[in-house]
Every structure is written in structure tokens, then in C-alpha cells.
Amino acid sequence: MAGVTIKDVARAANVSVATVSRALNGHDNVTDEVRRRVAAIAEQMNYSPHAAARSLSSRRTHAIGVVLPDLYGEFFSELVRGIDQVAREHGLHLLVSSYHGHREEQGAAMRAMRGRVDGLLVMSPYAASAGIVGDGGAAGLPLVLINSQDAGEGAVALGVANYDGAVAMVEHLVDCGHRRIAFIAGPDDNFDAHQRLSGYRDALARRLPGTEPLVLPGDFSESSGHRAGVELLARTPRPDAVFAANDMMALGCLFAFTQAGVRVPDDIALAGFDDIPLARFVHPGLTTMRVDIFELGARAARMLLARLGDERESPPATPLQPQLVVRESSAPRRGADSS
Amino acid sequence: MAGVTIKDVARAANVSVATVSRALNGHDNVTDEVRRRVAAIAEQMNYSPHAAARSLSSRRTHAIGVVLPDLYGEFFSELVRGIDQVAREHGLHLLVSSYHGHREEQGAAMRAMRGRVDGLLVMSPYAASAGIVGDGGAAGLPLVLINSQDAGEGAVALGVANYDGAVAMVEHLVDCGHRRIAFIAGPDDNFDAHQRLSGYRDALARRLPGTEPLVLPGDFSESSGHRAGVELLARTPRPDAVFAANDMMALGCLFAFTQAGVRVPDDIALAGFDDIPLARFVHPGLTTMRVDIFELGARAARMLLARLGDERESPPATPLQPQLVVRESSAPRRGADSS
DNA sequence: CTGAAAGCGCTTACAG
DNA sequence: CTGAAAGCGCTTACAG
Numbered sequence: 018m019a020g021v022t023i024k025d026v027a028r029a030a031n032v033s034v035a036t037v038s039r040a041l042n043g044h045d046n047v048t049d050e051v052r053r054r055v056a057a058i059a060e061q062m063n064y065s066p067h068a069a070a071r072s073l074s075s076r077r078t079h080a081i082g083v084v085l086p087d088l089y090g091e092f093f094s095e096l097v098r099g100i101d102q103v104a105r106e107h108g109l110h111l112l113v114s115s116y117h118g119h120r121e122e123q124g125a126a127m128r129a130m131r132g133r134v135d136g137l138l139v140m141s142p143y144a145a146s147a148g149i150v151g152d153g154g155a156a157g158l159p160l161v162l163i164n165s166q167d168a169g170e171g172a173v174a175l176g177v178a179n180y181d182g183a184v185a186m187v188e189h190l191v192d193c194g195h196r197r198i199a200f201i202a203g204p205d206d207n208f209d210a211h212q213r214l215s216g217y218r219d220a221l222a223r224r225l226p227g228t229e230p231l232v233l234p235g236d237f238s239e240s241s242g243h244r245a246g247v248e249l250l251a252r253t254p255r256p257d258a259v260f261a262a263n264d265m266m267a268l269g270c271l272f273a274f275t276q277a278g279v280r281v282p283d284d285i286a287l288a289g290f291d292d293i294p295l296a297r298f299v300h301p302g303l304t305t306m307r308v309d310i311f312e313l314g315a316r317a318a319r320m321l322l323a324r325l326g327d328e329r330e331s332p333p334a335t336p337l338q339p340q341l342v343v344r345e346s347s348a349p350r351r352g353a354d355s356s
Numbered sequence: 357m358a359g360v361t362i363k364d365v366a367r368a369a370n371v372s373v374a375t376v377s378r379a380l381n382g383h384d385n386v387t388d389e390v391r392r393r394v395a396a397i398a399e400q401m402n403y404s405p406h407a408a409a410r411s412l413s414s415r416r417t418h419a420i421g422v423v424l425p426d427l428y429g430e431f432f433s434e435l436v437r438g439i440d441q442v443a444r445e446h447g448l449h450l451l452v453s454s455y456h457g458h459r460e461e462q463g464a465a466m467r468a469m470r471g472r473v474d475g476l477l478v479m480s481p482y483a484a485s486a487g488i489v490g491d492g493g494a495a496g497l498p499l500v501l502i503n504s505q506d507a508g509e510g511a512v513a514l515g516v517a518n519y520d521g522a523v524a525m526v527e528h529l530v531d532c533g534h535r536r537i538a539f540i541a542g543p544d545d546n547f548d549a550h551q552r553l554s555g556y557r558d559a560l561a562r563r564l565p566g567t568e569p570l571v572l573p574g575d576f577s578e579s580s581g582h583r584a585g586v587e588l589l590a591r592t593p594r595p596d597a598v599f600a601a602n603d604m605m606a607l608g609c610l611f612a613f614t615q616a617g618v619r620v621p622d623d624i625a626l627a628g629f630d631d632i633p634l635a636r637f638v639h640p641g642l643t644t645m646r647v648d649i650f651e652l653g654a655r656a657a658r659m660l661l662a663r664l665g666d667e668r669e670s671p672p673a674t675p676l677q678p679q680l681v682v683r684e685s686s687a688p689r690r691g692a693d694s695s
Numbered sequence: 696c697t698g699a700a701a702g703c704g705c706t707t708a709c710a711g
Numbered sequence: 712c713t714g715a716a717a718g719c720g721c722t723t724a725c726a727g
Contacts, residue, residue, distance in 0.1 A: 068471030070720030072408035094433035132407030409704030
């Protein structure tokens, strides 16, 4: 049952292996009669070509590799789904690899893909990841970077307009009448987190000149958001709005407030970034910037396919624009404009 | 940068390709000096072996394939994460493939894995999927089935004790004092859904003899749960508890109740199955049966590795026992025991 | 339109 | 301990 090779089919069909290969791959230099006979026999013998052998001689694996920091949670799940969608449209296989946050393993993961894939989608959200492209880690494979610092060198990269998104959120909060807007930052070495922080700082300086930015540390986890929330409540004067660099931290913050009997948005407004599914379900609903992660994955995959020559034209490399989603957590301040 | 082959390394190191192969693969029949030299040169040339070539000659791909119905949502994400964890421990690559609910493509997906992977993890949650193993679709690859009907024939399968879980939930609801317990069923052709339904029926017959089971149709989606919820409210007498075959439907049902001003659990109790993350966050918290999906994936992967000879002993094939998680949605009935 | 042969980049008996 | 050679299962110029 196993291990039927092209030779077996050739013998059964009374033709050469070359002819079998041509017939099955739809080359036009085969008689229709032969093609049909070969196809029937192959089918009946349950033949399917050995991918490794095929890759070796054709120098094409018909697979793409996805190298991610982790596999946990909605973000990666959606990203992979978007990539998968495009891969399927093109009949490509998907090899996923997560380096579980061990940055030093990222290069190895990429190199180990040689001979398995035709190209690589890599997410390396570290502030300083300029090395990866030249790394040769890519083993010379075509590469598209996702949510990563642009690494120059003919590197193609796709990301989210984090800066613009953060600016938009600050403007929304200011428009709601909030004046003391605190920010819970993401991990120090995270590229997206940096951009969001910059957006916050700049928008604040522009819209509320003279106001001191108030930035608390965080690491994108719910618990760090909780810690920040507790700390914020101890401040005097207390901020009247909190903008967390991602939704998970905003939720942690929300629970801290709820536990302390502080009402959102009446006592303090709250906003996040990402629009994870939970954001819609918590009470009050969380105002946030929606990032279309599925689309991010799909578009990055298309960019890679374009490099591989599988798709006519590449989508633009312009960052995906997040979208403001206003829910209850950021309702306008009553009796606004008090400093 | 690209395409450094073993030949290049051999030339640079002044040895044969055989020696390079042996040195790099840690065979013991190489001088330490040679091994070091070869390793250094390979490193410096940024050599990494071509996986397809290696697979072809060694008849080992060091990869396993995962064939799933879909990639959407928490369930598959957690499953893949569990599999990935074990794969990494063994230095194996992961090929994922979803057939997007197109059952007819499942066989093709499995066959296309030939030459890419050493074994297959397949989830085929259809009531009648007996064909897959013999299908030869497996191309003779070792196979472990997840959440699938046992297909005999030396097939190894791992699943969740859905029946037991459903029984436990019904008993819990009965213990809370509920007497008219409705059930929202899952898809007709889904194996897990069937088992849960059987558990409900049997437990009901045993604990509340004479009671008519009340089963509404559903398809595991939130919207089908919503529909069922609306319909249930129109019934007289109205049930005093609803057990949905999965959490998503329970949530849909919850929203239907909330919209209608019916309070949970005061007016009607509610329970689900799976313990998705949302279950903890909705209000009231959803009582449910927790299924450890990560563990399901990890254990299935270990079973496959055992078949491949990569792991000494296989974990038992006994189904994973789900765990009752009591939250607010199923509080004991006030003034119990009214029929 | 078809076949014989070389070659893809490795691994692994087989000699020495 | 090391090398020359065969072979893994395909694809693809090259002849005819």
C-alpha cells in the first residue's frame, strides 16, 4: 500500500517514468490516450509522488514556511489562518515553526527550513532585529517580514500602522474630554510597542501641549495590565483615561478597576489596541483600535508569492491601518473640559 | 549566500562528502580533529543541509503533518500548540493543513503529505469517517486520529470522553435542583456532538426517569445557539436549565436570554462544554466541562512519535476526561425540587 | 510524442 | 577512520 513509486506506475502502464511524469504533471507533449491510461493506473495504484524527490529535482517545494515567536493566542491563530487561506488558493503547503520567544533559536529555525520551503514569512517583533535578513539564516530563501523592524537590504516587510493608530486613539480620548491620559506601555524590546508609545507621546504633545505624559511599564500580559491599573489608582491626581498598548493589558487594568470599585467609564475611561474577541464581550465593552490580523497574514503571504513568481503583482507594502472601534469604556466625560 | 551544498563544504575542508555527512551528523567514526574542522567550515560557510535531499536518502523527513478540518478559533489553535510543543522537544517540523470543512479534500491533503512527513495527525470529526485509515490516503504513513470515530485496522485514536462529560453535566444540573433540562445539539455528522447527546439522553433517563428529553438542533455556532435560545423561551412549560453541546452555542443562548430580559441563572440555568476562554469572562460566568485541548494535542503527538520509534512508550489511548467547572450560570435552583 | 540518461543533494553500505 | 560509489524518487534537457 505504501511506497508506490513512479517506476511502479511506469511498469504497469508500459511506458517510461519520464512519460508518467509528463502525463501526471499535465505537460502537453503526451497523447491524450496515454495521459488517460497513466492517470487511471496511477489513481488505481493509489500513487502519489514523493514530495522530497520532486523538490530535489525540480527545485521547488510548493511549501512556504512561517516562523513565529510563539503560537499562543488569538493573534497568531488569526495570522496563520490568513496565511493558510492564501497558501491554499495556490496549492501550497504550510510549515509552521515557533521559537517560543527564544530569539537565539530563530536563525536556526529559519535555516532548518532550507529544502523544505520555497520562501519564508518571518515575524520578529524585536526592536533590534536588523540581523535576520542578512543572517543568511534565511539560507538564501525569499523572505517577507511581518511586524518587524524593516531590515533594509531588499527586505520586504509588512506591518501595522501602530503609530497612526495610537495617535488616533489619543485624539479620540481627548475629543471625549479627557485630559490626564495615562499610557501602559508594551515590552521594551517590542517594535510595535515602541511605535504605539511614540504615537501616544506625539499626539499628547500636539493636542495637549504642556501636559506631562504618564507612562507605566507593561509587557502585553493581562497581569502587567492589572499591576499598572492598581498603581494608577494610587496616583494623585488620578488620570481620567488610560490607554493600554494592547487589549490584554487593558483587560487586566479593567479588572483592577472593577475590584477597586472604580467604574469605567464614569470614573475613568479605558482603551486598548488590537480588538481581540474578548474586547467585545467584557463589560463595559472595550474601546480599541482594530487590527485586521487575518488580512495581515493574507497580504504578507501574497507578497511572498509575488516574490516567488506565483502571483502577478505584489500587494503594496504599506502598513495596515487599524480602525478605531468605540465601545462603552471610553464614553465622553461628563461636564467635560475640567482640566 | 544561498545554495551551499555538502560538496562545497567537502572541497573547502579537503575531505569527502561522506566524511562531511558523518561529521555533521555526529557519527562516531570520525576523528575529533576532522569533526571540528568540518563543523567550523560548515558554520563559516553558513551551510545547512538540504532537507529534501536528506529526506530522500535517509527516508526520514523529521516532520509530522497535521490535517485539520479548519484552523479557525481557540480549539485548533490550542491543539496545534500542544502538538508543536511535543514536536519541538523532538526537533520535528510541523506541517499544518486544513481542508476547510471540505471533506472530500481531506484524502488529498493526506496524500499530498507523502515525502514531506514521517507521520500524520488527523482530525476527522465526522460521524462516518471510517474510510480514512484504509484510504491509503495516508499513503502508508503512520497515523493517529484525533477526535474521530475509531476506524479500526490498527488505527490509533485519541479523543475526549464526551459521553462521560455530558453525563457529569446533567448530574450537576439535576443536583442543582433542575428538572426540565433542555439540550442544544451539535452538528448531525459530528462525532463528538453525538457522544454528548447520548450522554445527555442516558443521564436524563437514569436520573429523571419519565422525563422527556428536549433536544434542539444546533451546529456548534454562536448563532445556532441564539436561535435555540429564542425558541426555548417560547416553550411552555419553559425549561429551567439548558445544556448546550458546546460553549459557543451556550453563549449564543445566553445573549438570547439577556436580550429577552430573562436572567441567568435566576430564571434559567445554563451550561456549555469546552471551557473556551470566553466562558470565564461573560456575565454570568458559564458553567462548562473543561477539555484540555493542549494536552489532547500533545498526547496525540506523543502517540505518533511512539509509532515512529521516537519515543519509548506511547501514552495510553484512553480518552481525556473533561472536568466540571462550576460558575455562576448554573447556581442551585431556589426553592428546589418543584417538578 | 516518447525514452534513456543525467542530475538534484544527500546518506550509507562496501572496501580498504 | 576515510573515500568512491550506489541509490533515494523524481524532473528535464537531449536525442530520436
